[in-house]
Amino acid sequence: MKIPDMPPARRAPLAAALLAGCMLVATAGAHAADTDAWSTAPYSLGQGLYFPAQGLRLGGYANLQYYDVANEPPTLNTRDISLFVTKDLGSRAQLFTELDAGDAVQLGGSHSNRKHGELDVERLYVDYRANPWLNLRLGKFLTPVGQWNQVHADPLTWTVSRPLATSSAFARHAAGAMAFGTVTTHGHDLDYWLFADDSRDFDVGPDQDRAYAASGTDLPNRNNFRHAFGGRVLWHARGDRFTLGMSVLGYRLDAPRQSYRLVGLDFGWSGRYFSLDGEGIYREGGSPGQPAETGGFVEAEVPLAQRLYLVGRLERYRTSAPAQTVTLRTLALNFRPVPGLVFKLEHRDGNRSTELAPAGWLASFAVLF
Amino acid sequence: MRSHRLAWIAALTLLPLAAPCPAASTDAVRLVVIASASQPLKLAPDRDDLRNIYLKKIFIDDDGRRLIPVNLPPGTPLRALFASRLIGMGEPQLADYWNRQYFQGVSPPYVLASQQAVVRFVATTPGAIGYIASCHLDERVRVLLVVDPAIDPAAAGCGEPAAH
Numbered sequence: 001m002k003i004p005d006m007p008p009a010r011r012a013p014l015a016a017a018l019l020a021g022c023m024l025v026a027t028a029g030a031h032a033a034d035t036d037a038w039s040t041a042p043y044s045l046g047q048g049l050y051f052p053a054q055g056l057r058l059g060g061y062a063n064l065q066y067y068d069v070a071n072e073p074p075t076l077n078t079r080d081i082s083l084f085v086t087k088d089l090g091s092r093a094q095l096f097t098e099l100d101a102g103d104a105v106q107l108g109g110s111h112s113n114r115k116h117g118e119l120d121v122e123r124l125y126v127d128y129r130a131n132p133w134l135n136l137r138l139g140k141f142l143t144p145v146g147q148w149n150q151v152h153a154d155p156l157t158w159t160v161s162r163p164l165a166t167s168s169a170f171a172r173h174a175a176g177a178m179a180f181g182t183v184t185t186h187g188h189d190l191d192y193w194l195f196a197d198d199s200r201d202f203d204v205g206p207d208q209d210r211a212y213a214a215s216g217t218d219l220p221n222r223n224n225f226r227h228a229f230g231g232r233v234l235w236h237a238r239g240d241r242f243t244l245g246m247s248v249l250g251y252r253l254d255a256p257r258q259s260y261r262l263v264g265l266d267f268g269w270s271g272r273y274f275s276l277d278g279e280g281i282y283r284e285g286g287s288p289g290q291p292a293e294t295g296g297f298v299e300a301e302v303p304l305a306q307r308l309y310l311v312g313r314l315e316r317y318r319t320s321a322p323a324q325t326v327t328l329r330t331l332a333l334n335f336r337p338v339p340g341l342v343f344k345l346e347h348r349d350g351n352r353s354t355e356l357a358p359a360g361w362l363a364s365f366a367v368l369f
Numbered sequence: 370m371r372s373h374r375l376a377w378i379a380a381l382t383l384l385p386l387a388a389p390c391p392a393a394s395t396d397a398v399r400l401v402v403i404a405s406a407s408q409p410l411k412l413a414p415d416r417d418d419l420r421n422i423y424l425k426k427i428f429i430d431d432d433g434r435r436l437i438p439v440n441l442p443p444g445t446p447l448r449a450l451f452a453s454r455l456i457g458m459g460e461p462q463l464a465d466y467w468n469r470q471y472f473q474g475v476s477p478p479y480v481l482a483s484q485q486a487v488v489r490f491v492a493t494t495p496g497a498i499g500y501i502a503s504c505h506l507d508e509r510v511r512v513l514l515v516v517d518p519a520i521d522p523a524a525a526g527c528g529e530p531a532a533h
Binding site: 048094127131135189 | 417418427429430434456457466467468472473474476477
C-alpha cells in the first residue's frame, strides 16, 4: 500500500486552495438571510451536497480500478479520489475547484512500477457571466478538446480505459483565460469555447500530464503546455441526440519545447436501440522529420437490460514518439445499478503487443457523490 | 312552409351548443412558463432561450440578474411533460445531462414541492422562472410562454388543495 508523499513544491498551491475553501465555508453564512424561501431537493447520489443558503455545493467522485494487462503484475488502485467545491460569488460569478488524490492507494504491481500518489489541484477557476451568451473563465481548467477530456470522470464514461486520441497528443489541463457560451440557431444550439493558455506563468500545481497514463502505461512522455490557444465548437440538435464537434489548437509543450498544431473532430448519436460516438485528432509539428500524430475511435453502446450496457470500441492511433501505429479493440460491460454508481469490466486487445496500451483485463467500481 | 321555418329557427338556436365556443377554449388547461409579475425579467426569452435557461446554459438576464429556474419533483407528470415538450429530453437523458454538468460545476435547477410552491417562489424571488398548469395561475405571476396548449387537468393537478 502506497501512502501519498507530496513534494514541497505541491504543498503551496494545495494549501492555498484548501484555505480558500475553508474561508468560503466560514463566510458563506452572510448570505443566508435572503434565501429562506429555498426549498431544495434532499441529497441524492451523483449530485453533491448542496447548501442553498450559502450557494455552496460539495461533492466529488472516487474509483477503484483493477488492471491485469500484458507484461505487468495485476494492480488494484484508487486512480482518483476527487473533491469538488462549487461556490456562488454574488449573482454573476462562481468559483469551482477539484482537488484530486491520484493513485493514493495501490495494491499489487512490481515495486519499480508502483505509481507515486499525487495530490493535485486538478481544476481551480472563477467563472464570470458577462451576458446571457458570454461567460468568462479564469484559472486552471480542462482543455476543451473533444468530449471525453471535458467529462472524463470514471463514473461518467463508458469504459475503464481512455482512448488514446482523447489524451495522448495534448495537455489535459490549461491555465489561463477562456470565453464560452451557447448561441441558438434555428432551434439548435451551438456551444463554443475560446481559450488562451499561459501555463508557464499561471499553472496551479506542477501536475504532470502524462501522455499515456490513462491507457495504463507510464512512459515518460509529458504533455504539459507552455503556451496554447485554441477553440472548440459543438453543434447539437435538440435534445442532444446528435452532436458534432470540432476543436482547433496551437501549442508549445514544456518539454520537449516544441510547437504543435492539432485539429480534432467528434460526434455523438443516440438512438432508440443503441448509441454511437467517436473522436479523432490530427497533430502536426514537433522536431523536423517527426511524423504527424493521428488517430481516433468509434464506440457503440447497446443496452442489454435496464441498466446494463454492452460497449464495443475500435480504435486506431499513430504516435510520433515512439513512432508506431496501434489498433485496439475493446469490449466492455457497463452496469449502473443506481444513478451515481458504475461497475465496469472490459477486455482490451490489439494488433500487436503494444507498450502504449497493453492488452488485458480492466475493471473498475466508481461512485459520483 | 311553416314547419320548415320552425325547423330553421330551432337549428339556428341549437347551433351554438354544438359548435366549439371561445369560452370553452379559454377554460383549457395549459402548461405555462411563468415569472414574477412585479419584478419583470430584463430578457424576452423565446422557446430556445427558456430551454437553455433550464439547461443552465444561460445564467443571467440582460441586466446581469441571476436567472433561477425551478423544477417540480422527479416523477411528477408535469415535470416529465415539461422536459419532453420544452427541453426535448426524457428523464433518463436529463439525469445523464445533469451528471455531466455537475462534473463541470453546474447544478441542476432547484426542486420545489408543488405548483403552489412554484407560484409563491417565483412571485417573490427576482429572476425566478417556473412552470405550472394554467389552473394555478394568479395575479402574482405572468406567463412567459405557453409550452403546451392543452393538457390533462387531472394529470396537471388541477383541483388539488394548495400545499402551501
